[in-house]
Amino acid sequence: MADKTKKQGNFAPGDAPTYESVLQCMRCGFCLPTCPTFVLTGRERSSPRGRVALARAVHEENLDFTEALKQESFFCLDCRACTTACPSGVKAGEVMEVCRSQSHQVFPGGHLSKSFRNFILKRMLPDPDLLEAGMLPARLYQRLGIQWLVRHSHILKLGPDWMDKAEGMLPKLDAPLRGQLPEMTPAKGEKRGRVAFFLGCVMTLLYPDVSRQTVRVLAGQGFDVVTPAQAKCCGAPHMSEGDRETTRELAKFNIDLFLSQDVDYIVTDCAGCGASLKEYEELLAEEEDHARLELFRSKVRDVNEFLSEVGLRTEELQEVKVSVTYHEPCHLCHAQNVSAQPRQLIRSIPGVEFREMKESSWCCGSAATWGLKFSEESQQVLDRKLANVAATDADYLVTTNPGCHLQLAWGLKQADMPQPVIHLMELLGRATPD
Ligand code: SF4
Ligand code: SF4
Structure with missing residues (x-):
């Protein structure tokens, strides 16, 4: 900058x-x-x-x-x-x-906090294998019934607020998607092109079914989908924590990897990753070849933006009879200016009734680790969102970013509200025949 x-x-x-x-x-x-x-x-x-x-x-x-x-x-x-x-x-x-x-x-901070920060940001997050290994204890914690004990004993209420909230936000953890997706998922029906799918860290670890549906939807829409398993974290957590140096290293790696694929577009289903990938151009402006940066930037698309741009093939979509409302992730509507496209997609799904909520672009209060660091303020930001969700009385709350997904699902559960949160690609996945 x-x-x-x-x-x-x-x-x-x-x-x-x-x-x-x-x-x-x-x-x-x-x-x-x-x-x-x-x-x-x-x-x-x-x-x-x-x-x-x-x-x-x-x-x-x-x-x-x-x-x-x-x-x-x-x-x-x-x-x-x-x-x-x-x-x-x-x-x-x-x-x-x-x-x-x-x-x-x-304000460099103490040795211990610096070492911990460096381990998470510089060692763990840039290494997909280490990241997956790091999630194993959390999966065992759920599988072995320790989570049940912790939740029923309310023991975490004795600790800081963020700890209880972080535990309560954990979705049911399944095996990471990275090793399960084929290197290339072939297009169905008449082929329309070839895209690379950027599988984000949070998506593969916390929401593998969402990205499985994204790849299925893209293939169902006529695109060969290449998923490079070597892709590294987009760098969004590093930017958020002020580690621009590691973000630059990750950006260079991902640019090299994705430009070496023979694809028309690079597509992501995570609003945070999409914003980060699109900002590589500015981040590396002083040290990388401009033509390569421009080429990379010209190929990156959020999946909603992409499907809207190429046109959704609706002839084969099945009816999904539900009412939904839509929460706009800040990193999609404000950072990427993608706002109308998700609504167009929702309205194209046969059977779906779309109910617009008030202040759909008001933040949910998640913002990476902000919702944990400032849990009281985060709750106030979230309450305003939940009131707007409740007013729609929709069956489902749709969003397109894993951070929002975690925060909203947690908030709805705390407030005893009935709406499940689903990603727009899960909704589209239900409409897509096998
Ligand atoms: S909108 Fe806010 S940031 Fe922009 S010029 Fe006005 S005061 Fe400054
Ligand atoms: S918290 Fe306020 S200053 Fe910061 S990005 Fe959001 S609107 Fe802008």
């Missing part, structure tokens, strides 16, 4: 927001009602405008990189709702993302 050879005001050397990115704000305030942290606190410094003003003051050497700016950079959900609302194109969420990286330089 910055030319590191240029002076960066009071920012430390390395990644910092560019001066241009903080100058664009004209302080109009249009973003304020869209920002969950401003709505919750009413605090100017927790608003997009206030956050950008803090970063500008550091650039202009009127302020050091303070603890307050560090706190605000992590308190921002990076939901990007402010970017959609901003007439000047200010990207406050992205400015805060870069400030997180500054935070680690200015």
Whole structure:
């Protein structure tokens, strides 16, 4: 985001927001009602405008990189709702993302927390084998009945809030999908092209059935689907934690891998991964060949965007008689500007009754680990969403991002609400004949 050879005001050397990115704000305030942290606190410094003003003051050497700016950079959900609302194109969420990286330089933390962070971000997440091995204890925990004991004894209520919430969010864990998907799933019927499927870490580990359906739907729509098992994490968790260095390494690896496939498009069913893959171009702008970055970017599509673009073949779809409402993941509607397409797909499925909810693009309060770090605030953001879901009285709540899926399914269960959460590709999978 910055030319590191240029002076960066009071920012430390390395990644910092560019001066241009903080100058664009004209302080109009249009973003304020869209920002969950401003709505919750009413605090100017927790608003997009206030956050950008803090970063500008550091650039202009009127302020050091303070603890307050560090706190605000992590308190921002990076939901990007402010970017959609901003007439000047200010990207406050992205400015805060870069400030997180500054935070680690200015406030490096203790040895233990640094080692733990480095192990998770630099060793575990970039290694799909290690990641799968790391989930094995969680699967045993469920299989051996320990989870039942823990839940019925309520023992986790004695610990910090995040622990009980994290445990309660765990879906039933099945074997990871990565080793089960064939390298190439052939198209059905008249062939329309060849795509690569980017299987995200959370999808393969927590929602394998969703991505199984995505591949089935794509094949049913006439596409050969290549799934490179060597793909690595997209880097979204690293960006969220301010580790831009590892994100760059992951981005280079994934670009090389996917550009070596003979495919027309690179498709993902995870809104967070899609946003991250599309942002590789900007992330690597200073160090990689522009033509390759552009080529990669031109091929990446969220699956809803892709199916809408190529046109859904509906002749063979089976009727699914349910009513559904739709929650828009921030990283799909705000970060990728994909908003109408999922609705078009839902409306194309025979038998489905679509019920629009109010404030469908209001964040669910998940935002990677934000919902665990700020569990009280997260609950307040979620409550507003659940009230809007309840008002639709729909049979199902559809979404398209695993982080939202986890948070919404947990919230609905806590609130004793009947709607199951399903991914749009699961819904389309039900309509797709074998
Ligand atoms: S960030 Fe955009 S919408 Fe918000 S005050 Fe600045 S210019 Fe206005
Ligand atoms: S990204 Fe979201 S939380 Fe962060 S400043 Fe913008 S609207 Fe507020």
